[in-house]
Amino acid sequence: MGATGVTAARPHRLSDAALASLGAGRPGPATLAELRRARLSRHLLLLREIAVLARTEDFAALAAAERAAPDRVRELLARPLFGVWAARCLTALRAGATPDSAGTGHLSELAARARIPRPRREDGRQLTAEHDGLRITVRLEDTDPLRAELGLPPTAALDAAEHQRWQTLFAGAWRLLVDRVRPDAEVLAGLLDCVVPVRTDPAARGISATSADAFGAVAISEPADATALAVGLLHEIQHSILNGVQYLFDLLEEPGELGYSPWRDDPRPASGILHGAYAYLTVTRFWRTRRDPLGQFEFARWRAAVATAAGDLRGLTPAGERFVGALLGEVRPWLDEPVDPRVRRLAEGANRDHRLRWRLRNLHVGPADAAALADAWRRGERPPPVTPVLRPAPRRALEASARLDLTHRLLRGLPLDGAAGDLAYVRGDDGAALSAYRKNPGDRAAWAGMVLAGGLDAAPELAAAAYRALGDQERPDPLAMVKWVS
């Protein structure tokens, strides 16, 4: 007898054009459908492993429900949060948990739910919008306990006023997306399954997250405005798409290797850097449609960051080469598009500034190297060769910069209030900025500011380490030290 059922199943496949379209952030409907099928395959394979390990009546109950209501069961199993549950349950079973404590009872709950006639309005809460003939409907998930597994603390169930605010913002975001980046809006309509409101992070203004186990779910705090929601949804659905691609193909040989990411203050694994570049690809495409100073700044900043981060990725698999090559093919032509020189200076400066502050924060100069640098300074010699060590961060660090905040205010035309060096820098007075920064060498941002305003090519962590090693009594000119290491 030949192979049947699961043993006869064929691999998921993507045409070369489909994989390239995903890399470029322009997948068509058939490619999105393949990703949705891949999600269902993943959920079913996880479920199969759970059934093998747990051997409870819960799976049998679900299989019986499927015979009675196959489409409904299939729909419930395809939901993003089912992926979260299945991954968690199987991990627990493999760690030795009993079926009960691993939560296999959830399958019986789904079986019971599948047998109930479908409510007219599914689960009560939805966000819907329609604009220019394009419609989107997603579930607003604010009660399922599994929503807490998406990486950020969820809000409590929304009250009517909060729900209405979300709906208003969602409709506004949808208008923006359809008008400005309609193909991206079509992707969202095809993939976004549910939105999970999460608590606002006081350090991050607007924050959002995606779990690799929850393809099609986005966790996001109540946005400041429709633009923030539009950009947040574009960003997060890209993470989901990349997760879906990685269900199918490994893209990196060493996904855990730490390096520089333009979007975070902490070192990130290569997989996170790829995620950042891919998520910002469509964010950049959105800002490309705006001609106001802030929009142009975001466009100029992120086009360069995406191109650099993706271009610097090493250890790509063949599928990764194809995917990232298509990503670069999309973003690189944008680098030549004109941007107001004043805005461009600030955008390029923001990217340099971030990298300099990242170096100061994460590249550690050991005591012996710092002492060697200090000795060379005292003797009037050139700096000795020193290789700082990248230190993993103890926790997630979102980008935080007073200079960047000031830049945003300038571009918005708002009154400026801040440190003298930063005020001078954003206004383009590099001489005044340098004078201010050199007076404050205890501040990491001031070291970065000296390199930035001085137009220098320097490793600021070396200057800062040598300065500290020299001690208070010697008190060298910090600007001279920056020039010394440049």
Next chain:
Amino acid sequence: MDGGTSTTGATPEWRSAMIDVSGLSLTELTADADADGDPADQSPLAYCLRRLAADLAHPGEPIAGFNSAL
């Protein structure tokens, strides 16, 4: 490694290590599950399940931290 290309056909394609079980019923899905677990098994299903297990054993952190507000 997954992601092999076939360039012999008119349309190049990428074959995943993940098998497509999206059209199977739950009963079909588990019909021969007792045969699983042989580490020497080189079938597409066995390879797919090992890859899935490795994925679960090394979960990435949730991708979080986008500042959507300027």
